Amino acid sequence: MFNNCSDKSRRRFLKISALSMAAAPLGNLLLQGSAGAEDLPKLDESDPAAQSLGYVHDATKADVKKFPKRAGPDGATEFCKNCQLYSGAAGQEWGPCSIFAGKQVNANGWCNAWVKKAG
C-alpha cells in the first residue's frame, strides 16, 4: 500500500518534470519573439520631432543658443539618463524615452523636454 502510493507520487512527479522540461524551450522561444526595449530603433537626430526639441545624442553638443535651458552650470548637468522621461536601465548606452515613443535615445543625450528625475 505504501509502495503503491509512493510509486504513484513518483510517476506524477516524473510526468510534471518531463512536461516542465518540454515547456521551457517553448517559453524561451516566446520570450525571444517579443521585442525588448533594446530592440527599438535609435532616434535619428534629423527626425523632425527630435529637431524641434533640439535632441542630440551628445548633450554637450546641444544648441544652447536655440535651447538656453541647457546653458550654464545647471544645464550642463542635464542628460537623458537623469531625465524623468527616460526609462533606460542604469549603465545602458541607449534607452526608451516617453517623448519619443518607439525609439531609443542616448543616455548621454538631451532634448528641451528634459525634466529632472524625481528622487
Ligand code: SF4
Ligand atoms: Fe532625453 Fe528626457 Fe529629452 Fe527624452 S525627454 S530625449 S529622456 S532629455
